[in-house]
Amino acid sequence: MRSKDWYGTPMSSCDTANPLFGEDELASNILADIPVGIIIVSAKVEVVYVNEAACRCLRLTREQIRDKKPPHYKWHMINRDGSRLPIYYNRILMELLEGHEVRDKLVGVWNEESGLYNWLMLSAKPDMRRSETRYLVMLHDVTELIESKERYKTITEHSLDAICIIDGTQWVYLNQPGLDLFEADGPEQLIGMPYENLLHSRHHAGCRERCRSVLEDHRVAELIEEEWFTLKGNRLHCEVLGVPTVLGNKRMIKLIIRNITERKRAQEMLLQSEKLNIAGQIAASVAHEIRNPLTSLKGFIKLMRQQGATDRYLQIMEVELERINSIAQEMLYLGKPQTVDKKVLSLPAILEQVTGLMESQAHMMNVSIELLYAERLRIMGDENQLKQLLINLIKNAVEAMPDGGKIFVRSMREEGYAVLTVEDQGSGIPKEQIENLGRPFFTTKSGGTGLGLMVCRNIIKEHDGLLEVSSRPGCGTVFTVRLPLVCDNNNSPSPCV
Template sequence: MVEISPEPIIVHSEEILIFLNRAAIKLIGADSQEEMIGRSIFDFIHHDYHAIVKRRLLAVGDKDKDNYLEFVPIELIRIDGENIATEISSVEAFNFLGRAVIQSVIRDTSARKRNEELLERTEKLSTIGQLAAGVAHEIRNPLTALKGFTQLLKSKYSDPYFTIMLEELNRINLIVNEFMLLSKPSISDMKPNHIKILIDNVIILLQAQAISNSVLIVNEFTENMPPISCDPNQLKQVFINIIRNAIEAMPNGGNLTIHSEETPEKLFIRFIDQGNGIPKEQLAKLGQPFFTTKEKGTGLGLMVCYNIIEAHKGTMFIESEQGRGTTVNTIFPIQIS
């Protein structure tokens, strides 16, 4: 029964693995049980969680306490080096010659954690968007007057300070426009569109920038990709932001691979670059207002992307590892005829 259980189960004694069921082998990314038997369980547990796991294993063998331990979150390290969020519960199965043989059940919580983060991000976007729209509306009118009078002064006087002032006013105007988009994207032209055509148009637009950065854009689209219901101009804005970020992340060149796949209900588009990747501590902050890794970024571009995709009933999440590049995942519901 343990062998065919859908939940990953491992059996270990004195921190050494002695059995893994099929689900556990799959979760850890191993090819066979023989590959894992005899190895320390700590080979596959992130070092930040070593101390808590050691304490729990001692508690399991404590005869004065209940030998069943509730689920606690830990981070596992797969064979391929990928870190995954899990939770683990342990119980002493039996005692052999004074050595506790422990059975642990592991649950992959990465999808649940991602959903919780998406929900939190959505709530944040809604609150910030409403506030931003109100502020932007109040700024726009005086900003227009300032820009107009500055242009008038520049036409009459040759002072270089007027050029600097106009550049900064244009930058403020850019931020105000992004604020307006945060409130609620204007999705007014929803109709069936082929994403491949939209992305091809964006690639043509950004091809010169890609060439100047020695970046090769590689399409890996499936044949007969189904259409989705969308506002093409809004999604173009999303794809321009994602592709431009990927190009700028590879100043020394590399490949940007755009990969698609689909299920009967969902269309997945992944943008995979070969840049330096994003540090883990920064990855969690992406999409937050005014957080940016760029010298001249506003930190609002990704927030706008999240908002537009959410308005299309889709989702977006980013995976990255330093030294291995970044993948931006976008998921859209397929237009059903």
């Protein structure tokens, strides 16, 4: 009577005396239960044993595996570049027949029923201790791993953003959008090059610190804006996110780089457009303000012709001329092309200049401006942009009070921030509308565009600040701007906490 294998399948006499595991029942049970696929093949290339894990790996039943000899499987080898070499089993069989072990060969087995490849990691060992050589084949199913890698590769290569890997000092990998971003003809132009060669020098120190944090602490680096250069020398404005990753058993940094150059240009154009719009709106009030000292100057010139020059007349004329010059200077700030030039600034000085400029327009609307500020509030920022911000806020406050009223402009120090508030006595803004403030073309004013507050939000973001809006219907609205203070330590500006 023929004995049966561990799955109830009849076996030949040679099956029971398999030299690979002998007659040890414990070893037999182990082979049957382990998650690794095991196939034992005779010298005639016939399957004499297969466990359940092998059936799962090959997506075949035990009977299908026994009926089909391994050479009949459509084996494929996967090369490093992803190409597939058919009939790879010939190489494996040749190595086995020559008495060599086969270790960790990645192969694909075509499954005719599913129409898909089963990706397997194959190892094999010949056993020639008996007259009839047998071969132990071990299979690990890596289909899910391979498919996930292919999906990741597809997503990476077709991403709209540049996805790059650095080891902390130099480029290790760039996808095609990354090569296109830096205007490289191929990866060989960038792989191995220090990434700092393309990064603006002012970002070097900060980038090194973020790289250290990602590599040593395994933390995700915050999203920041940086300036980069292409291989052809073109300047790029980019948003960069650093994520820890592993490549070749080494800790690496994956950079996701998004080109925002066009967005920055559009923001600058919008800011310039809004500045011109404001300049046009206050032109009438500025003309009125200039007309007053001009009238005084004309009158004193006539008196001087009639009575001769006196020190008193000349002093008054000098004051009036200085007033005209001050107003003209403020108008020039509005008309300058927008460039970001951050330096340490005195916030009280900016408040005095802007409120002085806006007083004439406010008086025409029967509105008065009350200024109260703390001394020695120093911030790092662009003077033109900050003036633009204050003009927009005060202008909105003036227009919120068509029947007149008061505007309170205050500044104070609070936990490392300069806190600026602009408060009006208007009718207020409904709570459900506050969250929409700053969106393009959303406005609470008839004839407004909603672009002014959007420009304000962009300027505040550019200066690492925060904007808060609070309002009560019938009681007015308060806009609060928080900007980081700067302290001078050994003549070196630094954040003041």
